[in-house]
Amino acid sequence: MANLNQAVNEGRPLALSVRGLEFSFAGQAPLFQGLDFNIKQGEFVSILAASGIGKTTLFRLLSGLIAPQAGTIAIGQAAYSAVEASAKRQIGYMPQKDSLMPWRTVLDNAALGLELAGTPKREARRQVMELLPSLGLEGTERKYPHELSGGMRQRVSFLRSLLGGGELFLLDEPFSALDAMTRVSMQEWLLQVWEQHRKTILFITHDVDEAILLSDRVLVAAESPITKLSELKINLPRPRSYETSLDQTFLESKRQLLELLGRTSRSPVGGSV
């Protein structure tokens, strides 16, 4: 099957380039050793790995919250380091938990990034209000997080990241805490939003189906320490929906991913790792 996305992505500049990344927490076994990988602008890439292998640590490195022992991280065309990129608000980080401020309304939570960037309050609110309908959050602007469902809170959190950063979006298992039904609708929702905005997204997940459904490419981290990421291109046409998961190509990709994870021989085929 001809993959249009892939062809489009080929000529694009890099949104993220990681070279020779080394990191270990003090006194512990290394998590990353000589890790290289690239993400092109406008790509949706998932990193698929078992829990506890260092996925969240990778995101903390990419957003400059912690510093690697060796290696370089270059973000965007200007090749900012992770710390620079954060300071210049080039990164939209969406943590695993929604991490909304309980004392702020939806409006003020979503506007946090703009507010920190010094955008005048009225202008920030206007930008949030403009996007609320497209996120299915119309009419919630005066509500507080505890008045919303889990799925809605994640959408507010996503909106906050969307408005907070520019070049690269880091999504850390954003749907893992949601129930299965909500998760499916959130995945379809994210597909829609992404197909509209075409931002560069790096998505961490431990859910094989989710990775295939959403991504252009899936990077698999099978062993610890992570020295390389095996790559699988997902040749499914877009726009995609949950129906896509019934496609023969989907199942073939799933088989290949499970193989890369070294799971097929040991355990029966399951949806998540």
Added chain:
Amino acid sequence: MKRKVSTSIPVVVFVVLLAAIWEAGTRLFDVPHYIIPKLSDVFISMWDNRDLLGKHWLVTLWEALLGLGISIVIGTLAAILIDRSTLARKTIYPLIVGSQTIPIIVLSPIMVMWFGYEIWSKITVVILFTFFSIAVNTADGFRSADPDIGALMKTMGASRRDLLLKWKLPSALPGFFTGLKMAAAFSVGGATLGEWLGGEKGLGVYTKRASNMLRADAVFSGVLLLSAMGILLFLAALWLEKAVLAYRRR
């Protein structure tokens, strides 16, 4: 509003019932007035001395409020220091907690020696009574701040000031108000004790003099007014908490 009225009914009924038992008991068993005066006598004494009591009441209220205000400032500053510095967390925090094992009542006469019979000795005792609950509860509030929100703000280029004002302080507010409610109730006891140990004005002085004269009705009228003051201060703190943390009731 409706809910508020209905929740306060049981306690009002209970207080009225206790008052009735007091009045009936003292009449029925003919209790000597210097042991337990009749409640009606307490109110009569309160009415007869209303001008004097009003003046003393305001003096004690002023001491309690001033001490409370200073405790809020230094308690919050101590909490910020404890939160910001690991050294302070390991040194000052245990010391503040440990200081609660000191019986303040024993320490209070020293305050009078240091700060004299003027208002400052009373205010110092109020601070001793109230500083702890504000500092410790606010420090715990800071500690409860969600680190993920802080990390997120850092990826958005937040400054240290942003982190304090938009993340740490709002996170600490519920803890601060828990401390403030306790401190508001303690402050009246602190002011009264300060007055007992040496002073010329305030309900502590009034009740001490009345007690020396075996005027139990006057002592009880002072005690009732002090307790009303404590309740009022507590309710004011509660009201402030509800106004500031309005989002939690939604």
